[in-house]
Amino acid sequence: MMERKTNRAIKGSGSKSNQLFSKIPQVEKILRTRIIKNLLESQPKRLVLNAVRQVLEGIRRLPAGEMEKTAFAPDAVAQRVYDCVLEKAAPQLKPVINATGVILHTNLGRAFLSAGAEKALLSVSANYSNLEVDAATNKRSDRIDHLEPLLCLLINAPAATVVNNNAAAVFLALNTFAFRKEVIVSRGQLVEIGGAFRLPEIMKASGAKLVEVGTTNITYLSDYEKAITDKTAMLLHVHPSNFAITGFTQEVGLEQLVRLARSRGLLTMSDMGSGVLIDLKKYGFGDEPPVQAAIKSGADVVSFSGDKLLGGPQAGILAGGKACLERMKKNPLNRALRVDKLRIAALEATLKSYLDEQTAIRDIPVLEMLLRPLPQIAREAADLFEKLSGVVAGNGRIQIADGFSQLGGGALPAENIPTKVIRFLPARLSPDVFAARLRRNNPPVFTRIAQDELILDPRTLHPKEYKVIAEAFNTILKK
Numbered sequence: 001m002m003e004r005k006t007n008r009a010i011k012g013s014g015s016k017s018n019q020l021f022s023k024i025p026q027v028e029k030i031l032r033t034r035i036i037k038n039l040l041e042s043q044p045k046r047l048v049l050n051a052v053r054q055v056l057e058g059i060r061r062l063p064a065g066e067m068e069k070t071a072f073a074p075d076a077v078a079q080r081v082y083d084c085v086l087e088k089a090a091p092q093l094k095p096v097i098n099a100t101g102v103i104l105h106t107n108l109g110r111a112f113l114s115a116g117a118e119k120a121l122l123s124v125s126a127n128y129s130n131l132e133v134d135a136a137t138n139k140r141s142d143r144i145d146h147l148e149p150l151l152c153l154l155i156n157a158p159a160a161t162v163v164n165n166n167a168a169a170v171f172l173a174l175n176t177f178a179f180r181k182e183v184i185v186s187r188g189q190l191v192e193i194g195g196a197f198r199l200p201e202i203m204k205a206s207g208a209k210l211v212e213v214g215t216t217n218i219t220y221l222s223d224y225e226k227a228i229t230d231k232t233a234m235l236l237h238v239h240p241s242n243f244a245i246t247g248f249t250q251e252v253g254l255e256q257l258v259r260l261a262r263s264r265g266l267l268t269m270s271d272m273g274s275g276v277l278i279d280l281k282k283y284g285f286g287d288e289p290p291v292q293a294a295i296k297s298g299a300d301v302v303s304f305s306g307d308k309l310l311g312g313p314q315a316g317i318l319a320g321g322k323a324c325l326e327r328m329k330k331n332p333l334n335r336a337l338r339v340d341k342l343r344i345a346a347l348e349a350t351l352k353s354y355l356d357e358q359t360a361i362r363d364i365p366v367l368e369m370l371l372r373p374l375p376q377i378a379r380e381a382a383d384l385f386e387k388l389s390g391v392v393a394g395n396g397r398i399q400i401a402d403g404f405s406q407l408g409g410g411a412l413p414a415e416n417i418p419t420k421v422i423r424f425l426p427a428r429l430s431p432d433v434f435a436a437r438l439r440r441n442n443p444p445v446f447t448r449i450a451q452d453e454l455i456l457d458p459r460t461l462h463p464k465e466y467k468v469i470a471e472a473f474n475t476i477l478k479k
Contacts, residue, residue: 023072024059027052033078043085051084096444097465101405101419101457103369104308108446110408111311111366113346120349121313124341131341144329146344150351151319154277155302157295159325161318162306162347163337167202169303169316170271174206174234176331177267177301177324181233184211186219188251189238191273199238199271208233218250224260234267235260237299239274239289258298267301267324270294275304275317277354278361283371285415291319300324306343309407311366312350313343369459370407374418380458381420387470388422395477396426403450405459422456426477434476441472 030036030052040048055077071077096108104110113121134141144161151160163169174183183203190199190212203210211232213223224235235257254270261268276288288309294302301324306315316337318328328334339347353360361367381400392398403421426434431454438445445468448455456469 021060024056025072025074025077027056029074030056030078030081033074035075035078035082039082039085043089047088048081048085051081051088055080055084094443096446097468098446098460099456099458099469100446100448101403101421101455101459102408102448103366103405103460104408105446105460106408110307110314113313114311114350114353114363114365116353116363117312117346117349120345121342124345129341129345131344142329143338143341143344146348147351150348151317154351154354155291155295155319157302157319159320159322161325161329161334162339162344163316163318163334164339164343165307165314166271166273166275166303166305166316168337169318170199171202171206172328172331172333172337173269173301173303173318174203174208175333176328177269178206178208178233180207180209182209182211182229182231183234183236184213184224184227184232185236185238186214186223186251187212188214188216188219189236189240191238191240219252220250221252221256221260224252224257228264228266232264232266234269236269236271238271254294254297254299261300262298268299269301269303270297270299272302272304274308274310275306276309278357278367285370287415295319301328306347306350309366310350311360311364313346315339315343315347369405370417372459374420377459378420380461380463381422383463384456384458384461384466384469385422387466388424388473391470391474391477392424395428396424398422398424403455403457405457417459419457419459422458424454424456425452426454429476437476438472441468441475443468445469445472 027049031040031048036048036052059072059077098105098108100108102108130141132141132143133139147162148160151157151162163172185199200210209231211227213219213227237252237254237257254268258268260266272289272291272294274288276290277292279290280286280288291302291304299320301318301320303316303318304310306312306317310317318325350364353363361371385398385400389398399422401421401423403419404416405419406417407415424434425431429437431449431452434454435447435449438447448457461469
């Protein structure tokens with residue numbers, strides 16, 4: 001008896017579902033609606049058809065209870081298609097507002113460009129350019145010629161080149177000098193820089209063999225000496241830019257490695273990671289050595305990023321001796337890793353700002369945010385608070401408080417940068433839900449959650465964004 005009742009229940013449910021499915025309008029009916037006809041005048045038919053099928057499939061997958069509440073009239077479904085098409089037609093990569101206080105936020109694109117770099121990029125992107133031609137002689141030239149003299153001047157290096165990111169720079173160097181040979185690295189420097197970039201895996205892919213020496217916290221020069229064999233090609237020094245080991249520690253300095261390598265006829269490479277061209281110690285930040293120091297130490301090859309502390313577009317920069325750089329330029333993989341005209345234009349403009357240190361600090365957003373004085377941050381926090389407090393008005397608790405910003409991007413991991421923040425506790429919504437709705441704003445607003453409160457840090461904001469944030473708060477609180 002029980003089995004028969006169950007079968008009748010299933011049969012009844014299936015019949016009901018069939019009735020609901022029969023109400024779903026066909027594609028042709030939706031396409032004949034006025035909404036879709038008007039939409040097809042401005043949007044590609046392929047995009048509209050794809051949206052129609054996606055909306056109908058979404059309706060078919062609804063639970064029976066939800067499907068009963070769904071409007072099946074062609075015009076109602078067409079409106080959903082219209083919304084879907086507009087969402088798909090809009091740029092998927094778009095500007096966002098960063099109120100997290102993380103200056104080099106990897107998920108939000110790391111460094112954004114200076115006005116000079118933006119201008120250079122737009123100029124080159126909208127025109128033909130002398131990318132690989134000498135205008136004076138009409139002979140073919142090397143695209144890196146636009147950058148190499150400037151790089152050499154700034155970091156006092158004999159030669160330099162640029163590839164598409166620092167992982168590529170490390171890969172190219174290892175493949176050029178250590179293919180099927182050994183590279184010695186301290187265990188305390190076997191870094192992972194997010195996005196599955198692990199030094200041992202990059203080394204393996206390059207064809208080089210990793211030889212680990214020392215322990216996580218202690219490595220001596222004698223560890224390197226004992227590990228050298230007739231198969232050793234290089235001693236690699238990696239600056240741990242995204243973590244810090246404290247306490248009972250010992251590492252071998254780059255200059256010591258250079259002396260050892262030279263005495264054994266080996267190469268030395270320094271992977272600086274983030275890369276900075278000014279001495280931040282003068283401004284209170286002491287854990288990020290400038291690239292010039294690695295060049296001065298005598299390292300044969302130095303690699304660093306263009307889109308972190310340098311504040312330019314994504315790029316991997318290689319500098320060092322002329323013979324080493326020439327070999328890397330001739331490696332066939334160099335073409336696969338090369339940069340295009342847009343990155344060259346943006347990087348050249350960024351580098352030119354460094355010809356004068358104060359100009360760089362003023363014009364390059366990463367440096368300006370990092371070194372922005374706390375009194376200025378306090379004034380900006382007060383301005384943002386004033387705009388938000390009127391909007392909040394009884395819908396939660398809002399206050400200015402002390403806080404810390406982060407550089408991010410794998411640089412200065414031990415530095416907490418003093419700042420002033422806005423702390424907001426919504427009355428009706430949880431901070432997580434409120435933050436999610438801010439991210440759905442146009443433009444999206446990214447914040448952070450700490451101690452169960454919503455945090456906005458003006459260090460990574462521009463005053464022109466305060467109004468947009470206040471409008472987003474107002475929209476959310478009115479719902």
